[in-house]
Amino acid sequence: MLGLMQSQPLLISNIIEHAARHHPDTEIVSRAIEGGIHRYTYLDAGKRARKLANALGKSGVALGDRIATLAWNGYRHFELYYGISGIGAVMHTVNPRLFPEQIAWIANHAEDKVLFFDLTFLPLVEAIAPLLTTCKTFVLMTDRAHMPELSKAETKVPNLQCYEEMIAPEPDAFVWPEFDENTASSLCYTSGTTGNPKGALYSHRSTVIHALASALPDTLNCSARDCILPVVPMFHVNSWGLAYSCPLVGAKMVFPGAQLDGKSVHDLFEAEKVTMSAGVPTVWLGLLTHMKQHNLRFSTLKSTVIGGSSCPPAMIKSFQDEYGVKVLHAWGMTEMSPLGTVCNLKTKHLGLSKEEQFAIEVTQGRAVFGVDMKIVDDTGKELPWDGKAFGNLMVKGPWVVREYFKGEGGDPLIEGWFPTGDVATISADGYMQITDRSKDVIKSGGEWISSIDLENIAVAHPAVQQAAVIGVLHPKWDERPLLIVVKRPGMDLTREELLKFFEGKIAKWWLPDDVAFTDAIPLGATGKMLKTKLREQFKGYKLPTA
Ligand code: AMP
8 A cells, every 4th residue: 555645856956946945035155266255145045046046947958968067165156066966967076176177078978968167167167178979068156246258268178167147147047847756866976996987976865964964963963053164175975965954954154165164264254253163184184273363252153063084082072172173073985975974973872971971972983874884894794783703894875875977897796785995893782883994904914903092092192293104025924014104393292202102002013113293194085095196205215023
């Protein structure tokens, strides 16, 4: 027997219409690429998304067409999210921090038809335009006054149009089409640390239910009383879904544009009374350094989501104890839309000591409803949830990838489960803790050493700004850990002092065999430490114990 409820497809256009109708005066504030602050409301965003939908239809964009963006977090990018997906085309957010050849490869693989881009990226687009095989229209996301002299620009970027001119003549009324909720809505390529990048193709259904689940109190806890500033880019898994969950609940949004340095972000937090933010640890490192240098406080910020890489316990402590800001340590992947787990305590933990609570808070947290997870050994046997056994983390759920775009890489699933490539433990209460990326685990004498655990200890040292641990070949033990460190400016630290700091915190055989001081740790396009680069850089490194 079927239920008798209305069967309305879950469509992304419903989100913007809901926000425009029920939160018409709630603001969206952007640091504009042209300079200054731009403000408008969900009512305005809804109107402009509809104008854009009309313009796209007129220019021949049809259901399933891929439309690319190279843009920062800002109001026009937000309109594209809804205008493109709303008409059944696919919003393809491209990471501008990739190499130009990689961007061209991705755009050609996706067969993007139109490319929308911010002024910042004009030189980049000029460089890649000749390499693009399917993209025939380029739209600069600005107004006429900021358009480059067309006769010059068009020699490099053919068919260059102006965003504001494109939407200006269009009516702000539009009836969003209704289609199957499983229709593709947006596309995001993985960073491709092995082989070519692969596309995760989200659907309207997966996006809407992910947005609903993200907003829950024990997930990211978003509401109409919040002012949310996603530092995490809209080109990195849809700002971790915040581009959808914020309008879904009617939260005020603040977009930081291209200025992601500590001062610019802190200024916006204060000026716009931001209550919640989200970003990778490297961004918060910059912010906290700026705050400490200038003795600043947060007057409205209550919580921040930290994910993308393991958040060092020292950073969680600093936010919580020094600034009174709750850290929501979250884990996910491009292939998971991205949310998998978020760390929040349960009632039974509230009576625990601060230290005991902290031991839970440093984990990546519990699975969000919609994500099922397990850890398995190399033979595929499930391992116990005891907080000790660590194995390959597998997930499944309605917003987890089933297959990559165009079947790239074959069938990624193992008996219906997606292997994340992460190694983790899960406690009896279901708190998952990542010990490593499987490729980064250090295999010493047949046992595994967690590089993340060692890095977390190193960055707790006051003179350490950043730390990475990699395995280096060893004649006796196969691999041994090498600790690579960037010192805090103006601080002194010796190898011996740092190694002494590990005493009593880990088993003796985990102690790094050496410390290498360096000026910078290479970061990838999504702000993660590039261990592949470090392994290349330190290839053949002579350990004192070897
Ligand atoms: P991406 O698809 O680029 O977002 O990268 C996903 C990968 O980032 C995951 O598979 C993890 O290896 C890593 N990651 C994401 N969040 C965390 C976290 N909170 N702690 C540790 N690693 C994380």
